[in-house]
Amino acid sequence: MTKQVSNKTSDNKKSLIDVVRLTKTFEDITAVNDISFSLNQGDIFGFLGPNGAGKTTTINMLTGLSRPNSGTIKVAGLDCDKNPKAAQHLIGIVPDESNLYPELSGFDNLCFCASLYGIHKKERRKRAEELLQTFGLKEAANRKFGGYSKGMKRKLTIAAGIIHRPPILFLDEPTTGIDVASARQIRQLISDLNSDGTTIFLTTHYIEEAERLCNRIAFIVKGRIARIDTFENLMRQTQEQYVVQFSFQEATDKACENILTAFPDLHCQNSPGGVRVKSYHPIRVGPLVRLLEDNGIEVSEARKIHPTLEDVFVKITGIEVGIMKKEKEKMKMGDNA
Amino acid sequence: MKSWIAFWNILAKDVRSYYLKPPNISWGLLFPLVWITMFFIRSGLGMDKLPDLLPGLVALSILFGTTSVLSVTVTFEKKGRSFERLLLAPIPLGLLMLAKTSGAILFGTINAFVPILVAMLLTDLPTVNWHILISAIVLLAISSTFLGLFIAVSVKEVFEAQTFSNFFRFPMIFLCGLFFPVASLPIFLRPLPYVLPLTYGADILRGSMTGTNIIPLGLNFLVLAGFCAVLFYISLRNINRKWIT
Ligand SMILES: Nc1ncnc2c1ncn2[C@@H]1O[C@H](COP(=O)(O)OP(=O)(O)OP(=O)(O)O)[C@@H](O)[C@H]1O
Ligand SMILES: [Mg+2]
Numbered sequence: 001m002t003k004q005v006s007n008k009t010s011d012n013k014k015s016l017i018d019v020v021r022l023t024k025t026f027e028d029i030t031a032v033n034d035i036s037f038s039l040n041q042g043d044i045f046g047f048l049g050p051n052g053a054g055k056t057t058t059i060n061m062l063t064g065l066s067r068p069n070s071g072t073i074k075v076a077g078l079d080c081d082k083n084p085k086a087a088q089h090l091i092g093i094v095p096d097e098s099n100l101y102p103e104l105s106g107f108d109n110l111c112f113c114a115s116l117y118g119i120h121k122k123e124r125r126k127r128a129e130e131l132l133q134t135f136g137l138k139e140a141a142n143r144k145f146g147g148y149s150k151g152m153k154r155k156l157t158i159a160a161g162i163i164h165r166p167p168i169l170f171l172d173e174p175t176t177g178i179d180v181a182s183a184r185q186i187r188q189l190i191s192d193l194n195s196d197g198t199t200i201f202l203t204t205h206y207i208e209e210a211e212r213l214c215n216r217i218a219f220i221v222k223g224r225i226a227r228i229d230t231f232e233n234l235m236r237q238t239q240e241q242y243v244v245q246f247s248f249q250e251a252t253d254k255a256c257e258n259i260l261t262a263f264p265d266l267h268c269q270n271s272p273g274g275v276r277v278k279s280y281h282p283i284r285v286g287p288l289v290r291l292l293e294d295n296g297i298e299v300s301e302a303r304k305i306h307p308t309l310e311d312v313f314v315k316i317t318g319i320e321v322g323i324m325k326k327e328k329e330k331m332k333m334g335d336n337a
Numbered sequence: 338m339k340s341w342i343a344f345w346n347i348l349a350k351d352v353r354s355y356y357l358k359p360p361n362i363s364w365g366l367l368f369p370l371v372w373i374t375m376f377f378i379r380s381g382l383g384m385d386k387l388p389d390l391l392p393g394l395v396a397l398s399i400l401f402g403t404t405s406v407l408s409v410t411v412t413f414e415k416k417g418r419s420f421e422r423l424l425l426a427p428i429p430l431g432l433l434m435l436a437k438t439s440g441a442i443l444f445g446t447i448n449a450f451v452p453i454l455v456a457m458l459l460t461d462l463p464t465v466n467w468h469i470l471i472s473a474i475v476l477l478a479i480s481s482t483f484l485g486l487f488i489a490v491s492v493k494e495v496f497e498a499q500t501f502s503n504f505f506r507f508p509m510i511f512l513c514g515l516f517f518p519v520a521s522l523p524i525f526l527r528p529l530p531y532v533l534p535l536t537y538g539a540d541i542l543r544g545s546m547t548g549t550n551i552i553p554l555g556l557n558f559l560v561l562a563g564f565c566a567v568l569f570y571i572s573l574r575n576i577n578r579k580w581i582t
Contacts, residue, residue, distance in 0.1 A: 026582075063425055066582050084581055088427035099418040103354055115346035116426035118339025160422075 014041040016168055016199050017062065022071035022081075024057050031057040033223035034071070039168075039201060039216075044194050046214030047203040050319060054223040055203035056096060059170050062201070063093050075168065089117065092166035096173045098157045102146030106137055106156050109145050110163055117164035124163075131159040135189070151182035158186065162193065169193065171202045175209060187213060211309040219317055227316045234312050243305040244283050247274040249298040258295045259288065276305065343428045347436035355410050356444050368401055370455065387460045392542035393516055394452040396535060399477050400509070402448035404485035404502045407441040411489035412498040415580070424580065430573055438482045445478035462546070469545040469554065476561050477538035483568035484534065490575045509535045514551070534564040 017039040024032040032054040039045045047055050060066035062073055064084035073080040075087035100109045110128035111121075119127070132141045135155040140148065145156065154174065161169060171190065175183035190213060194200055204210055210217050211231070218228040227234070248255070255275045256268040267278040277283060285302045292299050313319070355361060376390055414420040423433055456462060488502045511517065512526065513535040519527060530536040537557045544550030550557065 064581070065421060065424060085427060085429070088425060093425050095418075095421065097418065099420075099422045101350075101354070101419050102417070104350075112346060112350055113422065116343045116423070116428065118342045118427075120342065 015039065016041050016043075016076055017201070018072075018074040019062070020072045022058070022061060022073065023069050024054075024061060024066065025069055030223050032061070032068075035220070035223070035225045036071075037218055037225065037228055039199055041167075041199055042194070042197070043216055044190070044200040044202060044214045046210035046217040047201065047220055048205065048207065048210045048217055048313065049203075049220035050205060052222075053220045055220060056172055057223075058220075059093070059172050059201070059203065063091055063170055064088050090167055092161040092164065092169045094158050094161040094169070094171045094174060096176070098145075098153045100145050100153075100157060100160060102144065104145055105142045106132060106145055106148070106152075107141040109156065110160055113160040114163045119164060127163055131163060135159050136185075151178045154178055154182070154186065158189065162198070166198070168199045168201070171200065173203055173205070175204070175206065207308070207310045207313055217309070219313060221317045221319065231309070234309065235307070237312060237315075241278055241280060241307060241311070242283050243276060243278050243307060243311070244285060244288075245271060245274060245276050245301075245303045245305050246288070246292065246299055247301040247303075248292075249300050252297050254295065255292060255297055258291060258297070262291050263288070274299075274301075340428050340432055343426060344432055344436040344439075347423070347433070348439045351410065351437065351440040352443070355406060356440050361406060361444075368398065370451065372397055372452075387456050388462055388546055391452060391456050391462075392539055392546055395449045395474065395542055396477065396513065396539045397510065398448040398452055399445045399474065399538075400481050400506060400535060403441045403445035403478055403482040404488070404506060405499075406444060407438060407482055407485035407489060411437060411486065412492060412494070415489075416494070420580075430576060434486065434569070434573060434576065438486055441482040441485060442475075442478045445482060446474055449474040449478065464546075464548060466545045469541065472558070473538060473541035473545060476558065476565070477535075477542070480534040480538065480561055480564045480568065483565055483572065486572045487568045487575075490572050490579065509533050512536070513539045519551070534561060534568075537561045537564075 015038045017037075019038065020036045022032055022035050023030065035054075035058070037045075047058065049055055057066065061068050062075065062080070064080065064087075067084060068081055071081065076090055078086040078090075080086050101112070104112065107128055110131060111124045114124040114127060115121075129138075129141075132138050135158070137152060137155060137159070140152060145153065148156065158171070158174065161171075174190065175186055178186075187209065190200060190202070202210075202214065214231060216228070216230050217234060219226040246255070251273075253270065256270060259266060259268045259275070259277065265279070266283070269276050269278075277288065289299050289302060372394055376394075411420070414423075423437075426433075428436075453462075484505065485502060488505065489498055492498050492501055508529075512519075512522070512530045513533055514530055519530050519536070522530070537552065537560045540550045540552050541554055541557045541561070544554050544557075552560075
């Protein structure tokens with residue numbers, strides 16, 4: 001029954017999702033502004049951006065909860081911009097906030113979700129039990145979903161998203177607001193699903209998460225894609241930059257001033273416990289340490305920093321990552337209050 | 338086939354989660370009984386007049402049984418976001434909304450039999466045409482359910498759904514011709530009953546129980562079916578426009 005039209009891309013993989021010039025406006029806000037990208041079969045595609053960047057809006061359009069103002073969406077070759085329901089049998093969705101039924105038990109929730117995809121009773125029950133086991137929720141299977149903890153809720157929501165074994169899975173910020181151990185477990189599950197052949201579209205504002213999981217990454221800011229590339233290509237860009245972290249015995253805010261006066265072609269910025277010096281040429285540490293010590297700043301350590309995806313993100317988008325995280329936490333706390 | 342598994346399970350879940358809840362059952366059963374008692378106390382009529390009041394009581398039981406639950410549950414699920422899960426499932430929108438409304442239709446139909454059973458216990462129902470009565474009950478349950486759906490998709494908040502559905506229900510009760518003949522209404526109000534589905538449903542009920550319908554039965558059925566189609570169509574269009582934004 002499933003009509004799967006394959007589009008070959010340059011790297012000879014089947015392209016599963018093709019989005020061309022997608023735009024969505026709400027009254028006076030352009031939430032998604034002329035974005036294009038494609039997902040190949042087997043990708044874990046990361047959609048990385050700050051609050052209000054348009055991540056959820058994009059997922060909504062791809063999954064049939066929202067209609068674009070312009071642009072085209074093809075999922076497995078099916079036209080989804082005109083008929084939002086065309087490809088819904090092929091996709092699983094894990095929304096940013098759980099949309100399961102609080103009055104039903106974990107087990108009943110999973111069975112109900114399976115029935116929405118036309119799965120027969122016997123198989124529903126088997127699959128639900130299997131997933132409860134995988135997600136470590138077996139003990140809580142008969143408890144009401146409304147009484148689950150945040151992490152348990154998120155896990156069951158993921159289980160509900162994959163109960164019909166969809167070839168494509170959308171995850172909207174799957175680890176936001178849950179503890180480190182649960183987040184690790186969820187990342188492992190995502191990685192396992194991908195190994196089993198599920199193509200994954202993941203939004204996140206955790207750079208480390210994108211770094212750890214995704215093979216292709218798009219940076220989205222204010223509804224526009226600032227950059228889209230494979231993880232390797234993105235990282236290659238920063239290898240050309242040299243970064244040294246200087247740590248000091250005592251905190252000071254004069255270090256950058258001193259360095260930039262003596263070496264105007266370097267970049268310097270304050271960082272926790274010291275400063276971070278960047279340059280497009282190799283940095284000689286000796287003269288810098290001497291200069292700092294001459295100015296009464298005692299250097300306890302000078303260490304070469306290997307660039308991370310975070311550096312690439314900051315460089316491309318101009319957004320400081322700390323700000324992004326803090327805003328997100330603030331939002332979450334506001335939600336809980 | 339796959340869609341029908343979904344259809345059946347959505348219906349079963351709603352029946353379990355909403356319709357079989359004690360407050361709902363007692364509301365559905367008690368309400369018509371209270372109306373009956375109230376009318377008898379107020380009117381001072383004898384039991385032999387019960388068949389005359391019955392069409393009105395049946396209509397009320399259906400109207401309240403269907404609209405009160407549905408407008409709250411659809412609106413409630415929409416607010417709690419679980420409705421999104423249904424919209425994300427590969428089920429045609431029309432079938433999905435039929436599944437969401439079947440529970441209310443069933444509930445309204447069952448409710449309608451409460452006053453009938455009570456009346457049968459208390460007195461003889463002489464000339465009831467059961468075929469027509471049952472068809473009328475079902476059609477009236479469908480049309481008032483779809484009216485409830487229309488209300489549910491026109492509002493955002495649960496309390497709005499309640500207010501808005503009362504805005505429809507109470508005038509309808511007084512204008513449908515069951516308690517005051519349409520002819521006795523002030524002249525400027527007289528066209529109004531004819532735009533309300535309850536008027537036609539009530540007329541069939543009266544026709545089937547006492548043979549005193551004003552409009553030909555065929556026309557009544559036709560108009561009522563028309564109401565169902567139009568209300569369902571508008572509701573689907575609203576969902577398509579407002580919920581798939
Ligand atoms: N239904 C809506 N009505 C009006 N504006 C909306 C609606 N949905 C989203 N927006 C706006 O569109 C922009 C993008 O929102 P979106 O939820 O897609 O961001 P996001 O990247 O998912 O952010 P977050 O990290 O906070 O989840 C925001 O400015 C938001 O206010
Ligand atoms: Mg979001």
